[in-house]
Amino acid sequence: QKEVEQNSGPLSVPEGAIASLNCTYSDRGSQSFFWYRQYSGKSPELIMSIYSNGDKEDGRFTAQLNKASQYVSLLIRDSQPSDSATYLCAVTRGAGNMLTFGGGTRLMVKP
Amino acid sequence: KAGVTQTPRYLIKTRGQQVTLSCSPISGHRSVSWYQQTPGQGLQFLFEYFSETQRNKGNFPGRFSGRQFSNSRSEMNVSTLELGDSALYLCASMPQGGSPGELFFGEGSRLTVL
Numbered sequence: 164q165k166e167v168e169q170n171s172g173p174l175s176v177p178e179g180a181i182a183s184l185n186c187t188y189s190d191r192g193s194q195s196f197f198w199y200r201q202y203s204g205k206s207p208e209l210i211m212s213i214y215s216n217g218d219k220e221d222g223r224f225t226a227q228l229n230k231a232s233q234y235v236s237l238l239i240r241d242s243q244p245s246d247s248a249t250y251l252c253a254v255t256r257g258a259g260n261m262l263t264f265g266g267g268t269r270l271m272v273k274p
Numbered sequence: 275k276a277g278v279t280q281t282p283r284y285l286i287k288t289r290g291q292q293v294t295l296s297c298s299p300i301s302g303h304r305s306v307s308w309y310q311q312t313p314g315q316g317l318q319f320l321f322e323y324f325s326e327t328q329r330n331k332g333n334f335p336g337r338f339s340g341r342q343f344s345n346s347r348s349e350m351n352v353s354t355l356e357l358g359d360s361a362l363y364l365c366a367s368m369p370q371g372g373s374p375g376e377l378f379f380g381e382g383s384r385l386t387v388l
Contacts, residue, residue: 195373195374195375197375197376205381206364206379206380206381206382207317207364207379208379209376209377209378212373212375212376251316251317253317253375255374255375257330257374258374259322259324259329259330259374260305260307260322260329260330260366260368260374260375260377261307261319261322261330261332262307262309262317262319262375262377263319264309264316264317264318265316266316267316
């Protein structure tokens, strides 16, 4: 079992819809949780971080964390074709930058 | 402000050779991390340096090594290259006082081992 699991997709949604991306993790000691976006041929870029249970909203993005269920999700409202990318879930347990990444979910937003 | 700069961007080596990759973090960033990205294994942590000291190390063989200089620039070296070392090697930096895990990635060095 991988430490961080994501459905590889592709997840296809129509423009303007809500895209829901999910991630589960196995290490109960995980403290910090991140969503990175990676466009094809580009490097990952951080879009959301979340540290405590509940929801965190930033513009069209909402990250949700449930530590009891070891579950992290990312909602993208009003999805745009420019949101088409691979979304990587990452977790870390300590103070350093030793991130464990999931395999990523490829999102396709169709005009 | 310049981003994280990695050189070279592309390189081809043969099995048994060694390679050195370079990373210049964003000005003012003192923490540098290295990751390997492959289609099969995804993104995997190699090591992290802060103030010239290795702070964390991932589960890679000793052929993978790195260092950081006093100006925060970092290098990683892979000796005795194997076909499976073909990958995109990503460097990431974190600003001083930043939140761990909130990283800025460079464009990567794509290594092909023949």
